[in-house]
Amino acid sequence: MNDSRPVPATPYQHVQHLISRLEQSLLGKRRKLEFAVACILAQGHLLIEDVPGVGKTTLAKSLAYGLGAEFKRVQFTSDLLPSDLIGVTVFQQGSGDFEFKRGPIFTHILLADEINRANPKTQSALLEAMHDGQVSHDGQTILLPQPFFVLATQNSKDNYGTFPLPESQLDRFLMKISLGYPTAALEKRVLKGDYIQPEVQKAELSLSELSRIQGFVRNVHVADEVMDFIYNVVAASREHPAVQVGVSPRGGQALYRACQGLAVVRQRDYATPDDVRELAPLVCGHRVTLNHAQVLTNVDPDENARQIFRDIIMEVDAPL
Structure with a gap:
């Protein structure tokens, strides 16, 4: 009797399908996408730096949607507080108890958009999370969902209203890449909107598949x-x-x-x-x-x- 069951895709095939799908949203940037996916597979955090408007946020969102993981975006600003990321403890008048309201950092993929616009105190709130996969609040250590990745975008240092990332924060990022301008032909396609928005992309990997491939990478x-x-x-x-x-x-x-x-x-x-x-x-x-x-x-x-x-x-x- 013939076995008609489909042959499971190899880790290499999964990764190539993911990159090809991401390339439909970020035209002509396959090599940069390869770097970004390699960073995720190596269980690292990614920093994307370039001038505004070249696709940094699109790349981050494409990765998040392509991996099919829970995804939250935080727009970093100069008045953003650590509690805006981690969460706050509030008093519940009805029960008389204090309850911890979790912030957006409790997700699988956190897009820290324009991370260098936040003040150093808020930037430092990410250090423990990025290194240990946990946060400390009110004397308690709370584990973050796994896997946990930070995809951060950063404007060039000479832009108005930015704070340089300290060495300890930079060291938490496995890789730092830039995108650059597209070719003339591809930029004309972008001007016409001839690309697929990340939000409508179908997830290419599940969290279990991602975890399996990460184990493969470690070997x-x-x-x-x-x-x-x-x-x-x-x-x-x-x-x-x-x-x-x-x-x-x-x-x-x-x-x-x-x-x-x-x-x-x-x-x-x-x-x-x-x-x-x-x-x-x-x-x-x-x-x-x-x-x-x-x-x-x-x-x-x-x-x-x-x-x-x-x-x-x-x-x-x-x-x-």
Whole structure:
């Protein structure tokens, strides 16, 4: 008797279907979408920085809807309070009890829109949540739903009304990417509205499928030669004359995990040196403090940092 049951999709097929669906909302940005999906698969948080109007929020919303998870969006402003994120305890007059009203941080995917418009106190409310998957309130520790991801957008630092993210906050983001402007042909399609809105996209993955793929990612093989390459890049950042404070061991761990995630996106069960070369500027660029006497003053600091890691990659002896 023939078995007519459909063959289950592989993790690679699931991921490729997800990226293809996301690409219908964000035209011509497949490589950036691959980075974003790799970040999620590696169980990291994603920071998207660029000028207003190039699709940062669209990318974040597309990822959220494509993963089929509970999703909440918070527009960060200068008067946003930590309690607006975490929640507040209120007195219930009828029962005489105090009840904790949970804030929007209690979700699977939190879109922190224009995160650098919030004051530092509110930004710091995310630190424990992003690192430990929990929040502390009134002396109690409350676990967040799992999985929990923060997809944050950020305007350029020279925009009016923004607060720079502190190093501790930046370190919570596995990867930092930018989108750039589309090509002329694609921008004309955007002007006509010839793309699919994220809200009407069908979810491509369930939470159980996402969890299964994340487990698969954790088992992606990283050869000793690739591990040595990751370490050498991280160590070289601490000796570079243009870097005041280099990448920490946690930053090296982030690069390792990101390489595993990108390997699955590229349909491999092993990481390669090219994964390291491609990801090091995105994973490590925001984790260093620059020596401003040694960098170009007329270039954006983020681009300076990314260029430093491109130079380090060129200098470090990489495996074939």
